[in-house]
Amino acid sequence: MAASSCRGVRSILRKYGSCGKSLCVSRSKTAPQLPVRQICLSSSLWKKNLAAAGPQKFTQEFINKQVEEFEVGKRHLANMMGEDPETFTQEDIDRSIAYLFPSGLFDKRARPIMKHPEQIFPKQTAVQWDAEGRPFHFLFYTGKQSYYSLLHDLYEKILAIERHQDKMRSKGLFTSDTKQIMLTGSRWLLKEEMEEHLVENVSDQDYTRLIQLMEKLLSMPYCSLEEEFVLKFRRQLEVQSSKQEIPVIQYDPQGVAFSVSDGRRKSAKASITLRDSGSGNVTINGKNYLRHFPILQDREQLLFPLHFVGMLGRFDIEGSVEGSGHSAQAGALRLAISRALLSFVSEGQVEKMRQAGLLTADPRIKERKKPGQEGARRKFTWKKR
Amino acid sequence: MAAGVLTRVTQVLRRPRLVTAVFSCHGQTFSSAAAAVKSTRDTAATEKIQNFPLTQPDYFRLSELFSIKDLFEARVHLGHKKGCRHRLMEPYVFGSRLDVDIIDLEQTVEHLQRALNFTAHVAYRGGIILFVSRRRQFGHLVESTARECGEYAHTRYWKGGLLTNAPIQYSPGVRLPDLIVFFSTLNNVFQQHVGIRDAAKMNIPTVGIVDSNCNPSLITYPVPGNDDTPVAMEMYCRLFKMTVNRAKDKRRQMELLKGISASG
Numbered sequence A: 001m002a003a004s005s006c007r008g009v010r011s012i013l014r015k016y017g018s019c020g021k022s023l024c025v026s027r028s029k030t031a032p033q034l035p036v037r038q039i040c041l042s043s044s045l046w047k048k049n050l051a052a053a054g055p056q057k058f059t060q061e062f063i064n065k066q067v068e069e070f071e072v073g074k075r076h077l078a079n080m081m082g083e084d085p086e087t088f089t090q091e092d093i094d095r096s097i098a099y100l101f102p103s104g105l106f107d108k109r110a111r112p113i114m115k116h117p118e119q120i121f122p123k124q125t126a127v128q129w130d131a132e133g134r135p136f137h138f139l140f141y142t143g144k145q146s147y148y149s150l151l152h153d154l155y156e157k158i159l160a161i162e163r164h165q166d167k168m169r170s171k172g173l174f175t176s177d178t179k180q181i182m183l184t185g186s187r188w189l190l191k192e193e194m195e196e197h198l199v200e201n202v203s204d205q206d207y208t209r210l211i212q213l214m215e216k217l218l219s220m221p222y223c224s225l226e227e228e229f230v231l232k233f234r235r236q237l238e239v240q241s242s243k244q245e246i247p248v249i250q251y252d253p254q255g256v257a258f259s260v261s262d263g264r265r266k267s268a269k270a271s272i273t274l275r276d277s278g279s280g281n282v283t284i285n286g287k288n289y290l291r292h293f294p295i296l297q298d299r300e301q302l303l304f305p306l307h308f309v310g311m312l313g314r315f316d317i318e319g320s321v322e323g324s325g326h327s328a329q330a331g332a333l334r335l336a337i338s339r340a341l342l343s344f345v346s347e348g349q350v351e352k353m354r355q356a357g358l359l360t361a362d363p364r365i366k367e368r369k370k371p372g373q374e375g376a377r378r379k380f381t382w383k384k385r
Numbered sequence B: 001m002a003a004g005v006l007t008r009v010t011q012v013l014r015r016p017r018l019v020t021a022v023f024s025c026h027g028q029t030f031s032s033a034a035a036a037v038k039s040t041r042d043t044a045a046t047e048k049i050q051n052f053p054l055t056q057p058d059y060f061r062l063s064e065l066f067s068i069k070d071l072f073e074a075r076v077h078l079g080h081k082k083g084c085r086h087r088l089m090e091p092y093v094f095g096s097r098l099d100v101d102i103i104d105l106e107q108t109v110e111h112l113q114r115a116l117n118f119t120a121h122v123a124y125r126g127g128i129i130l131f132v133s134r135r136r137q138f139g140h141l142v143e144s145t146a147r148e149c150g151e152y153a154h155t156r157y158w159k160g161g162l163l164t165n166a167p168i169q170y171s172p173g174v175r176l177p178d179l180i181v182f183f184s185t186l187n188n189v190f191q192q193h194v195g196i197r198d199a200a201k202m203n204i205p206t207v208g209i210v211d212s213n214c215n216p217s218l219i220t221y222p223v224p225g226n227d228d229t230p231v232a233m234e235m236y237c238r239l240f241k242m243t244v245n246r247a248k249d250k251r252r253q254m255e256l257l258k259g260i261s262a263s264g
Helices: A002-016 A060-081 A090-100 A145-171 A191-198 A204-219 A223-231 A296-309 A326-344 A347-356 B002-013 B033-055 B068-073 B087-092 B105-124 B136-148 B194-201 B230-263
Strands: A186-188 A234-236 A257-265 A268-275 A282-284 A316-322 B078-081 B093-097 B100-103 B129-132 B152-154 B179-182 B206-210 B221-224
Touching: A060 A090, A145 A191, A145 A204, A145 A223, A145 B136, A191 A204, A204 A223, A257 A326, A268 A326, A296 A326, A296 A347, A316 A326, A326 A347, B033 B105, B033 B230, B068 B105, B068 B230, B087 B093, B087 B105, B100 B105, B105 B129, B105 B179, B105 B206, B105 B221, B105 B230, B129 B136, B136 B152, B136 B230, B179 B194, B194 B206
Parallel strands: A282 A316, B129 B152, B129 B179, B179 B206, B206 B221
Antiparallel strands: A186 A234, A257 A268, A268 A316, B078 B100, B093 B100
């Protein structure tokens, strides 16, 4: 007992002793005479390998405590702002925090936030087994229980549909033209969304396999039986053209309709006024576009949007442009003209213009020069010797 | 042999709380001797429940579940072709008829009885049973069987360290299966399933349906029989499901009786 405690003390002293110091500990007579060696102890031995620990894990009690604190804090905030604590929504919280803690930081995610802990702390899997040690899920020992259980359920549904088909066939009521699931305008869940849904890592092959099985389910004639299940894994696609900002049509004192818009390309900024007067004149920075753009290609770029829509002689273009070179200025003006044109054109034409690339701002800029090279791509002259 | 294995398994299945010690019974310290005595009485009852089925050879009456005729009708006696025969399966095989190996059903009945009896005892003592099969044809069937009897299944790709590297693959406190039942001992490339070797490394007993092209040496309770026909697989699944359910029902009955006798 004494020897073991002595040994314990010695080990503690050794662990926390500084490098290079020899330790002389008085030993009891019962312990044998062991030679005391200098053990080199550097701080790297007891530094925690933080990278190996993985993402931080939060216990359920910690999260429950955070939820309680959030609820209490929400009521305090409501009282502070002079509003009713019972009907204090998340938008009110965001508004109040933005008012009380104004921040000039650019990134919205760096500003102070107050949200429910479920949205802040990542979803974690709780302990997977009961007091006896028996896991809850019957596929626990596969390692990927949610994914394989999803595959199992999918296969079960496929079998059920096949049985239904056989029943209909035996009754003589089998038809191929049954109600099909509406799939247009939606896409399958992405791999990241699937990982979020299953709270598990999903590899590329697993994801492909899952989509294949889903497609197999959809290929069967009576798949409408499982419509609800399938739609859980589909997301609506956003219609791109509906997000287009169309400038408002304004009216002159003379009653002529006009619209104003801007465009940018490289460092050229352009501003355009499109008038519905019916002449087809183009004025840039006060002078005729022939004087400003002597090169044919630039003038073609200017008139291309009107040519595409078929309204060449209808509009009067009045524009101002500055910065960069002639080609960039032409591109900036073209974008501005296309945007201004949106208000005079139908929905279908808007989608066509979008697909033609008239409404997309050209993102190309001058590539930076790299060290060890003459320019962005050009290397120094290679000398053999 | 069976009794020896059973005692080994009882030691494995014994939970820490069943280790008796003076006053610090089952890892808990008791304030008074009376509490310790009451707990000792509970332990004695639990021990009796645990050990009583071991007194009789076929406590769960599993021989009623099947007969040789059922096995024959389920085509369990049909093995693979003579060229695929494994050297170590020769004791279990009569010979070949029209180049197809015929498995001796009388030996199968004995082996199957022993295997089912062992499974029943493990299930009775609350052990975790893992059903393994790598045949895609029967994967869904095996998983459904496991789900219906409240046990576990693994019919997917077997990741390397599932048994041997368990604390890292799952979580530190994980409990490994107490019995692994292989419905087919080969994987999709006709090699022996990795689980057999891993279970042997981790001292987990295994029950396996060995066909005429399989290696029965590492399996604790081999059952020579057909693993390719759907009828045969359905029969095995049904038998194992009934065994496990019977054993669990029996255990619940005994617990209830113990509860009644303790309170009364």
